[in-house]
Amino acid sequence: MLHVLLENFLYFLVVEKGLAENTLSNYQFDLKSFFAFLASKSVSEIGTVTRHHIIAYLVSLRGQGKSPATLARHMACLKSFFHFLLREKIIDQDPTANLETPKLAKIFPRVLSVNEVTLLLNQPALGTLLGLRDKAMLELIYATGLRVSELTGLNVNHVNLDMGFLRCVGKGSKERIVPVGSFAVKALMEYLNRSRAKLVKKTKEEALFVNQHGRRLTRQGFWKILKYYAGQAGITVEITPHTLRHSIATHMLENGADLRTVQEMLGHADITTTQIYTHLTRTHLREVYDHCHPRAK
Template sequence: MEFIILVIMMEEMIRQFLNFISVEKGLAPNTIESYHRDLQNYLRFLKSQNITDFKFTSKTTIISYLLLMQKSGKASSSISRACAAIKSFYHFLMRERYIDEDPTINLDTPKLEKKLPRVLTVEEVERLLDQPDIRDPLGFRDKTMLELLYSTGIRVSELISLTTEDINLDMGFLRCTGKGSKERIVPIGSFAVTYLKEYVNNVRRLLIKDKNTDILFVNHLGKALTRQGFWKIIKKYARMAGINKEITPHTLRHSFATHLIENGADLRAVQEMLGHADISTTQIYTHLTKTRIKEVYDKTHPRA
């Protein structure tokens, strides 16, 4: 019984931490959910070791947990994220003076393998964008969403959160809220503007059920689309287009950034449009373009 009570107290500390990063730090809901999941997994590990208080943990405890994740085949990115969540949590416990020493000081985060995102060629993007049947209201919605994603490079989470107030078709830009609740303005290309105008003025009213809703893109029930719903949409059109590459909800975002840089776009401008806090995140697309240049060279140069 005492063991259960102590574990409940540990869960309460995690709850207080999540409330802290939500209210005082203003972290995005997706980040908070990830931290919650990672800390619950860590707590399960502590329970399996009969550790009933965070005061009884040490650097060795945390390293043992991270090594267990590694042995169980967890991706480097998952281990790194769990490490970051645990570090933040112990910083919070120090702040609250619950613990006297922070066991995560000098704790090394596992090095991430740099995995280059998969992107589509310009020809593959055009085939993908040509698949929706624009004679059908849902098909027209899909066409508009795909055009908008490739035109702006916004995240799928940002796309499905757009409202009618977030787009300015006369000026050709949209406003979206990204990670860390940071707002940014992104230009919209002429093709996307053309479809957006038709969608907003004529098609959207055929799909919405609640005339007072300001959600821009709705599903067949007239409710907001989900990430999973959009993922199914893009997978369907990729199959129809005969694209055999692995498709993710961010495929058009990655393709947008790569094609811009390939055509000489300034890296800082691309960083701004993508909403990256650190330019090193954007630089991965320069690696992509270098890889593709090498592939073209190997295929075409007579002495490659």
């Protein structure tokens, strides 16, 4: 019975909410974890779940060392699931009602300096097919702030190099137009003219970025590429594809961009998501002020 409810819920999220595949995978994983917990407590009917079961589940996750962010994600998933069941009249009461989401500690994203980004972007060997591809990917993701899934999901016809923009589909299947800077345009042209046609094995392949077998590059594939070049550049801290996204937002704000512009470019549904970067720029402003103002200290 529970697996049927899960399938119906996921279908609802796809059809009515338009959630991204990654989000759906997280919901599915979290709910299966919750169902396993219920089974361990001999709870087989969803209508018998109480707020005490929800609290006990969150306590068990915390006992496993899960972070506040993970607890908040599980809680958000459960709230959405039980709200769906209530709406569909499968249950009479929502056990998550009036339960607060665990508070998150303010964790500010790690960003690269402009010098670190420059070092990273200069690592690919431009004399090789894969090096040309990697240079184009790194330049493009830094130029646009795309999510890694948006980057790997690009098709050739999504990019207009003459006009200097691209079209991408982000979270919730929302489409947006993003400008592309001259460095990224040049790197993309080099990749398209000298590399991609030789990598692609199938003439009808639509993907902009392909692997050595000529098929669409995966998110995991890009992650490995990024880690390799970060090591080559001597960047010792752990970085992820999202680090570049954080970095472009911070660098733009430091150079005078307004929040609304950055929000639109990154595809944030809520400007409060973008506002986290204002803390980073204020920190930068404080450092510059302390270093440069004659009466700062």
